[in-house]
Amino acid sequence: MEPKIGITAENLKAVAHALNHILADEFVLYAKTRNAHWNVEGPDFHSKHLFFESQYEQLDEIMDSVAERIRSLGHYAPATLKSFLELTHLSEVLHEKNDGTGFVTELLNDHESIIMKLREQVNYFANELKDAGTSDFVTGLMETHEKMAWMLRAHLR
Template sequence: MKADIGISAKNSEAVSLILNTLLADEHVLYMKTRNYHWNYEGDNFHEMHLFYEGQYEQLAETIDEIAERVRMLGHYATGRLKDLLEITRLLEPDYTNHQQEQLTNLLSDHETLIRTIRKDIDELSEKLKDTGSADLLTGILRQHEKMAWMIRSYLG
């Protein structure tokens, strides 16, 4: 059954495309953070293990919120890894177990998402007239800003 929530079918489809692209980005960032959680080595292993765990748990919640919003709009949330990798805007670097490299990679991704989400919010609210999705992305933007700040604090 199609959703009748005051967003045209054309706009709803465009919103879902934006959200599914962000969903793909969040999945890549989640797996990168989880990878670093598993593969970090260093004298502060326990601290970093817990730090990464807190970050990927927050990303998992974000992933779920985005996917549910796509479903609220009456579309399918992208969930196959093959499809996610085709539309993500993030890259996967080589394996590293060095804290500085890991944190720099994560910071770059968070800042990329922050810049992208800002643009998406404008498009969602102004062009596509979906304040609900724009509001969701505003909250996600704040989460990425906080996560980036925490990572920057480690980098000094």
């Protein structure tokens, strides 16, 4: 049954499509953060291992909320690795060293890239697709990524 929430079916489809891309970005960032947690090496191993764990736990919650937002709008969330890799704008390839600083730099770049994408979409959802709820939701995601990026950036100072 289609949701009757004051947004046209066409706009709901467009919102879900855009959210699919966000979910894919979140999943790829989650996988990269898990990789950092599992594979970090160096004298700061223990602290970085715990730090990356806290970050991937936040990303897990974000992924769940994005998928649930897609479902609440009457669409299905992508849920395969293949679909995530097709939908994401991030690269799953690491470009930095396999140490704390390398992982922090890589993950910070990805968070900042996601922040810029989300910022571009806030007004798109509200003004073009007439979905203030998703606009507000995406603003919240952006703010969460800004805080996570700040935490990463603090490790590089």
